[in-house]
Amino acid sequence: MKISFIVLLLLLCTLLLSGLGFEYSADELEDMGSLYERWRAYYNKLDEPTNDRFPAFRENVLRIHHFNQLDEQYKLGLNQFSDLTAHEFAARHGCQPGPHQPLDLLEEEFSQLEYHTSDVPTSVDWRAKGAVTYVKNQLNCKSCWAFSAVGAVEGINFVRTGRLVSLSAQELVDCDKRNNGCRKGNVVRAFDFIRDRGITSERVYPYVGKQRICDSTKVKSPVVKIAGYKRIPPNNEKALMQAVAQQPVSAAIAADNDFVYYKTGIYNGNCSTASSSKDLNHAVTVVGYGMTKQGIKFWTVKNSWGGSWGENGYIRMARDVKYKSGMCGIAIEASYPISFNVLLLFLCTLLLNGLGFGYSADELEDLGNLYEYARSSAEALMRAVAHQPVSAFVSIDGEFKSYKKGVFTGWCDVNLTHIVTVVGYGATEQGTKFWIVKNSWGSWWGDNGYIRLARDVTDERGQCGIAMRASYPMINEFNADGFF
Template sequence: MDTGKFFLVVLSLALVVGVAKSIEFSAKDLETDESLWDLYERWRSHHTVSRDLSEKQTRFNVFKSNVRHIHKVNKMDKPYKLQLNKFGDMTNHEFRNSYGSKVKHYRSLHGSRSKTEFMHENTDNLPPSVDWRKKGAVTPVKNQGQCGSCWAFSTIAGVEGINKIKTNKLVSLSEQELVDCEPDNNGCNGGYMENAYEFIKENGGITAETLYPYKAKDNKCDALKMNAPVVVIDGHENVPENDEDALMKAVANQPVSVAIDAGGSDFQFYKEGVFTGDCGTELDHGVAVVGYGTTLDGTKYWTVKNSWGPEWGEQGYIRMQRGIDAEEGICGIAMEASYPVKSTGDNPVKTPHKDEL
């Protein structure tokens, strides 16, 4: 395996395909245990969450704590708001364990990240804002489900983006191929993006999502589908570590894969606004930066595509504060950034049809 920082993301019961919208509540819902219980029952019905009788009381106590936290934060003068979403009766400890990883352990085993060229080093005159969604280089938000495959979604977002930039064609690509076939990562038990980019290069490309659809579980690699690539890349480059200016140069040119610490309570229940909440650098989640900008009040932010479905956050996205004092960026966003390299618009000539496999 190539040396590098490997982060293992273990996802359990938190993410379910097709997460329903969050429900609203008011201070009146928090006044008594009875009103809170009614809210809990409404929340369970809304999200189709079933709990047995022995578990409901324990989960209700967790739910009460979470609702009060959300309400408290939303009354503060913060640039972001929280919502009562699918994770409403999970403790933050459970949430962190669901997304948790042993990054430092893997760092000690595999050493520091490999150094690469940084082709965007001399990029200057950066635009004040970039949004690759508006340029048609970002597919709709996807949902990784009960599978720790965020690394695959982050990788695919990068490849989809550079392919659109080079070919002017946006093709939704297969995360499941990476989950099933990429040998240096661990499928639903986690991985990191550099390995996935190199797999796509060495394999001669990646196939379409329609051909190799996502199943949210580890399956045996389908060699026929894997050997029907529709998009190729030349490899990948790493953004210089702990350098938000370098990350900005990269994002000005293409969507970029990043690793973040996504385990905080405020991240768990994020709804909207520029996230400035407390988080560390225990990198446990792979996402994609697809733009940057500045709010009317002057707050700088990164636009980040997540893979928890469109009902989380801002239609599946989170804006995270940009240009903070810490060199690693908020939640470690500048620590492990990378992107695919594609020098030309050439791809495999023929897109195979399902019936041909």
């Protein structure tokens, strides 16, 4: 027991220190050789050749130190790449995402987002919501495309299920034959792979930092699958903001110049000149946005260079810049995975809740005839519930999770992250109108597993967004063989 505690303590200390990054004082610049040796020890490079790497290290140290004397809104720092020239870094760690396919029906696809420009939150941090796994490290493998895709899929999986699962970037590196493993790849092709085959967890298929033969024994039971992906209109930071308000998003960027040595602050370095896909050489996951007390707007970006890089593995990049392409081209090629559509989710909800909805095999050829979809109308929802139970998306942010009894009028936004079944409506003796909602968190939660949500509220989207996305099945005729 004592040994296990010591091991755990050492592990925690290692993780803590890894997030601090390498620090040095100005006095150490007078003995660059000693600083170099301490840096090599910190990053476990003592077994590597010394002399041929020292000139690049010295040049980077002097450049970083000089930059940090300037009055800029971000700072640079030494990290695991500090003994590489710019050319060497690009050769070893560059990650050209590759060309995307034609942007067909782009505006129509994008119009399906939850938020419109007028009602997006002023700030979002998916880390605080629990939708982001720990910062990972691609090591000496050009697999940023895999980590970017995995980060976005981990996010949408959490948004739709409430479960945060660390997914396997190694499976994409080894098994996605449309991409090139450690020799660069494409995020949307990774989304195609996860759509077609699903993806397993990192625990089952851990990352090793190099491409190997696909291990078929580890991919038999995928834990997450997506319905596809959407691209965000290029050169449109407002559209990117709408998407990030909905879920974490994959984005390609230009990670050149000072970006590599970013330490802290709001990055507005000279990579802002990226203007087309050919300038992009790295892929990341955008997990939020916000604004400093000084009014500087930023994107919160998760990188895949380990927790000692940047701000514990993240970088805050300037937002709403004068370039349409965004800082480092972040708005040029961004995309996000989509979960299965409301109909499939609805049918799953019926199965789980035991409502006994029946259908015939012939009807499966035209799933659109099985359901009717009412959007942003409490009146339409009321008409539907008067006819039958209805499946609805709701927001469970705020006080929803702690509900015990009564008519819930508490705060919750319209970030639809949960599905419930509306089984009725009514009014209290005091005249307070409500929806009767069946949850799926067990009978111990709320009022024996139910919640009464306020009805006819001033917001036309309904309490917790209940009127925004609701659906119910329609059957043309009874078919005894169709019941299950």
